[in-house]
Amino acid sequence: xxxxxxxxxxxxxxxxxxxxLPIALGLWFExxxxxxxxxxxxxxxGAAVSLASVVYSGGEEVSHKLGGYPxxxxxxxxxxxxxxxxxxxxxxxxxxxxxxxxxxxxxxNTFYTAYLLLVGGLLGISxxxxxxxxxxxxxxxxxxxxxxxxxxxxxxSAVAALKYLILGTIAASMYLIGVAFVFMAxxxxxxxxxxxxxxxxxxxxxxxxxxxxxxxxxxxxVAQWPLHTWQPSxxxxxxxxxxxxxxxxVSTASAYAFGRLIVTVFEVEYLxxxxxxxAIVLTVGCVSVLAGTVLAVIQTEVKRMLAYSSVSxxxxxxxxxxxxxxxxxxxxxxxxxxxxxxxxxxxAGLFLGAALVAASYGARTVDEYAGLAKARPIVAxxxxxxxxxxxxxPPGVGFVGKWYIALGAVxxxxxxxxxxxxxxxxxxxxxxxxxxEKMYFTPPAAVESPHASGSVATDGGEVDAxxxxxxxxxxSIGMIAVVVVAALGAVALGFSGGAFADLLEPFLTExxx
Amino acid sequence: xxxxxxxxxxxxxxxxxxxxxLYMVIASENLxxxxxxxxxxxxxxxxxxxxxxxxxxxxxxxxxxxxVPLEVMVASPLPQVIVLTAIVVGIALTAVGxxxxxRIYAExxxxxxxxxxxxxxxx
Numbered sequence: 001x002x003x004x005x006x007x008x009x010x011x012x013x014x015x016x017x018x019x020x021l022p023i024a025l026g027l028w029f030e031x032x033x034x035x036x037x038x039x040x041x042x043x044x045x046g047a048a049v050s051l052a053s054v055v056y057s058g059g060e061e062v063s064h065k066l067g068g069y070p071x072x073x074x075x076x077x078x079x080x081x082x083x084x085x086x087x088x089x090x091x092x093x094x095x096x097x098x099x100x101x102x103x104x105x106x107x108x109n110t111f112y113t114a115y116l117l118l119v120g121g122l123l124g125i126s127x128x129x130x131x132x133x134x135x136x137x138x139x140x141x142x143x144x145x146x147x148x149x150x151x152x153x154x155x156x157s158a159v160a161a162l163k164y165l166i167l168g169t170i171a172a173s174m175y176l177i178g179v180a181f182v183f184m185a186x187x188x189x190x191x192x193x194x195x196x197x198x199x200x201x202x203x204x205x206x207x208x209x210x211x212x213x214x215x216x217x218x219x220x221x222v223a224q225w226p227l228h229t230w231q232p233s234x235x236x237x238x239x240x241x242x243x244x245x246x247x248x249x250v251s252t253a254s255a256y257a258f259g260r261l262i263v264t265v266f267e268v269e270y271l272x273x274x275x276x277x278x279a280i281v282l283t284v285g286c287v288s289v290l291a292g293t294v295l296a297v298i299q300t301e302v303k304r305m306l307a308y309s310s311v312s313x314x315x316x317x318x319x320x321x322x323x324x325x326x327x328x329x330x331x332x333x334x335x336x337x338x339x340x341x342x343x344x345x346x347x348a349g350l351f352l353g354a355a356l357v358a359a360s361y362g363a364r365t366v367d368e369y370a371g372l373a374k375a376r377p378i379v380a381x382x383x384x385x386x387x388x389x390x391x392x393x394p395p396g397v398g399f400v401g402k403w404y405i406a407l408g409a410v411x412x413x414x415x416x417x418x419x420x421x422x423x424x425x426x427x428x429x430x431x432x433x434x435x436x437e438k439m440y441f442t443p444p445a446a447v448e449s450p451h452a453s454g455s456v457a458t459d460g461g462e463v464d465a466x467x468x469x470x471x472x473x474x475x476s477i478g479m480i481a482v483v484v485v486a487a488l489g490a491v492a493l494g495f496s497g498g499a500f501a502d503l504l505e506p507f508l509t510e511x512x513x
Numbered sequence: 514x515x516x517x518x519x520x521x522x523x524x525x526x527x528x529x530x531x532x533x534x535l536y537m538v539i540a541s542e543n544l545x546x547x548x549x550x551x552x553x554x555x556x557x558x559x560x561x562x563x564x565x566x567x568x569x570x571x572x573x574x575x576x577x578x579x580x581v582p583l584e585v586m587v588a589s590p591l592p593q594v595i596v597l598t599a600i601v602v603g604i605a606l607t608a609v610g611x612x613x614x615x616r617i618y619a620e621x622x623x624x625x626x627x628x629x630x631x632x633x634x635x636x
Contacts, residue, residue, distance in 0.1 A: 073591065132595050139602045146609050155620030159629070162613040166538060169551050169606050176558050176599065177531075183592070184565050 005064040007051045008077040008127055011087070014047075015040055015120035016140075019113045026109035033112035034102055040116060041098050044123070045091040052084045056503055063129065071190045076129035078191075081507035082263075082337060085500075086126040086256045089341050093248045093348045094119050096482050100352055101241045103476040106151060114151070118144035118245065125253040131179050131265065132189045134257055135172060138221065141253065142168045145246050149238045160237035164230040167220055171227075175217030181210030194265045208274060211266060214258075215280065221254035224284050224318060225291035228311045235307035240355030243303060247310060248348035252340050255317050259336060262321050263511045271325045282322030286420045288315025293427035297434075300365045302354050305431055306347065309390065312424055313343045319417055320405040327412020330508045334501050335404025341500075342397030342493060346390050349486025353383040356483055360475040366435055371444025378480055380439045382487035387432040389490045392425050397490045400497035523564035530557035542626045544617065548610045555603045559596045566592035 018040040022033035055062055061080035065071060079087065098115070101107070121144060124137030146168070150161035183189060185206035186197035201207055216227075223231035231251075235243050262271065262281075271277045292312025299305035320336035323329050356379050363369050373380040389396025392403075402421055409417035518525060530553055537550025566589040573587065618624055621632050 132598075136598060136602060139606065143605055143609055146613070150613055150616070155617065156633070158613050158616040158620065159633070162544065162610065162617060165606065165610050165613065166547060166551055169610075170535070170538065170554065173551075173555050173558055176555075177561070180558060180561050180565065183562075187589075189591070189595075 004051065004054050005062050007047050008062065008064040008079055009066065011044060011047055011051070012077070012120055012124045012127060012137075015044060015116045015123065019116035019120065022109035022112040022116075031107075033107070033109040034098075037098055037112040037116055038102075041091065041095050041119065044119065045095050048084075048087045048091040051079055052088055055079055055081060055084045060506070071129070072188065072193060075133055076190060076192075077127045078129035079127055081504050082260065083126045083256070085337055085341050085503075086253060087123060089252065089344045090119065090122045090126065090249055093344060094245065096348065096486065097241065097245045097248075097352070100244070100355070100479050100482045103479055106239045106241050111148070111151060114144045114147045115245070118148065118249075122249050122253045125257050129191050130189050131182070131191060131194065131261070135176050135179060138172050138175070138254065138257070141250060142172065145234075145250050148242045148246065149234050151242070152237045152239045154237070156233075157237035157239075160230075160233040164234045167227075167230040171217045171220030173217075174213050174220070178210040178213030178217060181206045181213065185210070191260070191265050195267055198266060199270050208277075211271075211274070211277065214261060215284070218254060218258040218261075219284055219318075222251050222258060222314045222318065223311050224315060225288040225311055228288070228292070231311065232304050232307040235310070235351075236301060236303045240351075240358055244348045244351035244355065247307070247351050248344040251310065251314055252344045255314055256340055258318070259321055259333075259340075262325065263333065268325055268328050268511060272328060278322055278326035282319055282326060282414070282417065285315045285317070285319025285322050286417060288312060289319060289420050289424045290315075290427075293424045293431070297427060297431045299431075300367070302357075302364060302366055302369065302435065303351070305366065305435075306350055306354065309428065309431065310343075310347060312428070313339070313347075313390075316402065316405060316421065316424070317343075319420070320408065323405065323408045323412055323414055323417055326414060327408065328512060329408035329412045330512055331404050331411060332408025333508060333511070334504055335401050335406075335408055337504055338397070338404060338497060338500050339401030342389075342401045342490065345486060345493065346386050346396075346398060346490055349386045349483055349490060350383065350390070352479075352486060353379055353386065353483045356475060356479055357383075359479075366438055369435060369438040370442040372439040375444065379483060382483045384436055384439065385487040386490055387435060389487075389494065391428045391432045395491055395494035397493040397497075400494055400500075404497070404501075523560065523567075527557045527561045527564065530554075530560065544614050544624050544626060544629075545611075547626075548607060548614065551610070552603065552607060555599070559599060559603075562592040562596045562599075566590075 018036055021036045025032040025036065051062065061078055063076055063078045066075040066077065118141060121137050121141030125134060125141060128134050128137055146161045146165045149164060150158050179189070182194065182198070185201040185203050186194055188194055188197055198207055220227040235247055238246060262268070289312045292308050292315055296305050296308035296312065299308055317336050317339050320332045320339065323332035324336065357363050357369065357372065357376070361372060361376055363372065385396070389398045392399045402425065406418050406421045409421070534550045534552070534554030534557060537553065538547050541547050541550060568586055568588050571586040571588045614624065617629070621629055623629055623632065
């Protein structure tokens, strides 16, 4: 067991160090970025799997103290049952997206540098055991995300990235103020030490203020209505190959961090005693669920629609945290964990599918998806599976998460939450069905879509045969395979809901006792 | 009131700077000023950390070469280390933000948000 804990710092340091290589090697060799990023990501995935096998088979957390300093004033990295889920998701999705970008782009050494920084930051968020380092890793992730969003084609992406930067920085600063207040009251930054110190702290007002700032900070980072405004334009304007990565991972990691703070740092029992804490978290989540789905229904652009759908799906996770606090419900926490992982996978698959459709079929709006099932049956089929899973049709993974969250809400007698989940499922069906109907039951429009340009300029009217083959060339079998794997994974995970609950069991007993 | 101010003036100062920063982010139409607002907002938090670590009569947190350890009063070094890290993060953010603003200026020829909105609406 002695060497296993070295994997923890390695998982964070390796991608950050490797991030320097594409640019440095780029001075001598032109196209090294992909191989460096590919090797690193595969290594990370392997390391994550081996670490996960230790954590899940041993049934106890693996921790590493940096520099050997005790955790009272040193920095600790912790891998337990909850964080390993996110680590596995991050490394798996990163590998999938990287496989896609080999042909699908964006390319270039700077892209791979930002990509590796992003992965390093995300793994840092998942593994850190220290609230201040959480802030640093949040900012590393955000910086890489701003750069990636800004690497989109038009000038619009720079505007979207700047908006994201300003809001994201304010959010992270809010979180930092929260940390400052909590630190002021307790004098420690380590999560486990805080868990002991918070109920015993002299000034409870400071801690409540801190919690309030942290809630606001994470509400922005996780894109909860009405603080979500940065998110749709950032997702829409980012390059097609980048959106799957940030949509699946960045907000997921922030939502995970928020959950970690609730269950490990502040602890369910303590927060249940703070008046209105649970009610506020619940309300933020439930309102986002409804507002996000309603906004998604009225969108015409597919990427924007999926972005708003993220607002609602993360609302569900935050609402689940509310249920965890209000009803000290283990079931809701299982649901939140499954939904985080499941939604990450679904959104990665859906955005990859949307990127694939944009590259091969030239469609970006819902109307342009008409006739996709005839022209590109495999992609359309995979997207259909992913969409249905997003709605919550069993056996998709979306169903399992929602089921556990709803079950937790019912067990805790929180009927409004259950009603919100039911209503949002209906609304999710509304926008998913619109896309499905276009893909399968509407004949393709004769007019060439205006968004089809890319490298080839079309003047509308007749379909240019050369342009058509050119676009088909832009898609490799590997790119399609990634989307199909995501769809299959979503269904396969749907069958393993019980396994998730078993894996999380040791963590749950620790939290709720 | 005077007593409150004299006891807690660092915290009052922090809240004032925090407010000015946030107000600049919201109200200023100039993108560079918005970014300066973000910087002020962050700086207020750094000051908050530093002032909370201050000990009345404490010295710098450096190990004295012949002092008796228990009798030396020092300011808590942890928040200062934290602030150093946070400053670095803030600088990186400012750099990225300014780079984005340069790109926006190159593309649209304006630094003002209201003009930017009009230009984008026209396209």
